[in-house]
Amino acid sequence: MSVQAETSEEGVYSFAAMEAKWPAIWDELKVFTPLDDGSRERRYVLDMFPYPSGDLHMGHAEAFAMGDVVARYWRQLGYDVLHPIGWDSFGLPAENAAIKHNAHPSEWTYTNIDTQAESFKRYAISVDWSRRLHTSDPEYYRWTQWLFKRFHDRGLAYRKNSPVNWCPKDQTVLANEQVVNGACERCGTIVTKKSLNQWYFKITDYADRLLEDMDQLKGHWPERVLAMQRNWIGRSEGAHVNFVIEAAGEKAEQQLTVFTTRPDTLYGATFFVVAADAPLALELVTPEHAEALSDYREQVKKLSDIDRQSTEREKTGVFTGRYAVNPLTNELLPVWAADYVLADYGTGAIMAVPAHDQRDLDFARAFDLPVRAVLDTGAEDPAVSGVATAGEGTLINSGNLDGLSKAEGIPAAIKILEELGTGEKFVNFRLRDWLLSRQRFWGTPIPIVHCESCGEVPVPDDQLPVRLPDNLRGEALSPKGTSPLAAATDWVNVPCPACGGAARRDTDTMDTFVDSSWYFMRFASPDYTEGPFDPATINDWMPVGQYVGGVEHAILHLLYARFFTKVIHDMGLVEATEPFSRLLNQGQVLNGGKAMSKSLGNGVDLGEQLDKYGVDAVRLTMIFAGPPEDDIDWADVSPSGSAKFLARAWRLGQDVASAPGTDPSTGDAALRSATHRMVHDTKALIDGHKFNVVVARLMELVNATRKVIDTGAGAADPAVREAVEAVAVVLSLFAPYTAEDMWNQLGHPASVVNAGFPAVDASLLVEASVTAVVQIQGKVRDRLEVAPDISDADLEALALASENVKRTLDGRGIRKVIVRAPKLVNIVPA
């Protein structure tokens, strides 16, 4: 079907005519540019900025429709709204396209950005285009480099040699957050391990604050995002316990620390395990066991992370020939090397308490090691049952700890260890430092020069930005395991900024998540040249009042952005300690129950939808489909239905026959009441993100108004004008073209954006009469039309007089009557 008339003649709804007419006028009036002068309270709305891959798709259309509702709503409420847009324009796809087409990544990138920008303009998102930014612009990445240097000054950016995640396809390292089920988050290739010297951000220093500050976000961020972050940070309370490893042959005595959450079970430790793949295992092993260990390490290396982490797998390991001394009992515990202990969690070594830890018990049974229960839980002895007991109980076989519960035993054991000087309370985190270097071209260069005599020397601020060379194209960019920048010899070789001697630039570039960790602050002053943002205005806008984006960034981007904000706060540059006060995760757009994809051939082309139904109908469909967090199945929704509604609403504007400014007080009372209720309820509904319900309420009011025009008080009734004006203003949150056109038809100058939210007359929220329900035993038996201010006694009398009630009671007595005037009476028969 098509609701669009080819002409824009009077009286015919034509989305094409509106889309041609209004953008230039909005531009001229600068309606989306914040005043930024302090005359109004400021609010900041932000959609996660897009990556410029091709043109906009249905997913963008949904996300930006949601963010735009909030931006337009806040403008109607009279706030000075900052709603900017930019592009996350560094990244691999540009580079891959450049290799394929023998071009420079910037060509592909900026062409796509321009295409997307044009589509966004057509889509009428209410953003201030003058603040547009791109992270691949030197004026932007200059400040990314500047921030990197400040992190470096504070010891928060450092290099270390360590086993890292390596994606063989993309030929670059990955952060932990970018490995999903052992595969590259970007391309799905199974990730391998490599030992490399890489740059890291010390996000672990902020683990506690990242966790604690989530209290500020509770209730304002989706619970599942908070849960995922909590999980990822993985705070775990316990103790560090020091063990002496006895000398053996030429191997001298050593000290080893383990992390445990169960220091109360120390008396039950019967062996000791170190991560087989850690260097520690090689340090410990005696010559007699060295060959067995190295064979075992080879075997472990061959396993993929997925196989290795399977809990189904039989436990494996080898004895190292060494013994650890239990600090409480002086008992000797054999030290094993096994792959079930992870090298990069805790200290890479554990005390094994098989009776109370299933993994340790499985290992003990595989290698016939002793099992000693030290906590009586009432369950069968784990040595017999094969099931470790981890629950509550009473400590036994534990010296001074005997008789204590698990909860009492933990602090008691820590106290004993502290007195012996051989352990202490410790909080361990799962979170690792953020690996930020990438062996790829299209990213922010790391502003460091490596000098033989001076070491790592930061590039002086006045020499920033370190620009990417523009003479590398096509094949020269192909991934080869080291950064393509290394081949740009004239770029790489520079004098050392400190001593002037021959030196080399760092050839890695930064993870693109670095770029996106602070862009929201740059929007406050995108053209500022003296720093990353203007200190005079940053606190006027930060934090972002409403952030909108997909849940796929629940950990990655959102955790990094929170970390950056805290560090920048600590640098004294911003007051906010959290970047985003409220977060809305929009769902995905599916087709036929599945995500749209080329391989399934179920993609829906946004441009085609817009051509067919118009921008407003597509936006309205996105909003009306359901709660913003839910996925939208395009096969289940009806853009033609949305178009039909928009035309109906628009025709109301045509029909209004009273002059602008008409006093509504003499108008149809029922319609006035409906109008004011709609406006009143809209506020709470928008605040609760129930945009779909607002649309339903609009539909009701449009239907009611139609009825009044056609079969009631008529088009000249002032209540009709009042209703239609309210429809236009509220509709402007979802369907900007139609609303603007209606506003114009109603005789108002542009723009409806500045119309202001209609005032609510509280006296009109009460209806003339309400329907009271009469129940017997909770079942509805009658309905009564009563005055809204009827008393409980009067309502009860009316209810008892009802014929239906008398018949149903059929002579039975009444035990009790519950009255909730004016809505309900419930009669309980004897």
Add this chain to the structure above:
RNA sequence: GCCCGAGUGGCGGAAUUGGCAGACGCGCUGCACUCAAAAUGCAGUUUCUUCGGGAGUGUGGGUUCGAGUCCCACCUCGGGCACCA
């Protein structure tokens, strides 16, 4: 295995503090307009019914005058984490 979230008509989804379940829309059916169709408008649409009424919000219990909503147990689906000591 652990942690979140969710189960309501043919479909998407509504339902402040427990108080008329199914708002609004899609689809479908019928009617009007039309030579006809499209578009548009109007009416109907949880289900069973002996037309009095009965049943009904994943299942089974419970609290209450009254439960989609609160409590307990379970089932199913979605998501996250997972040999994390």
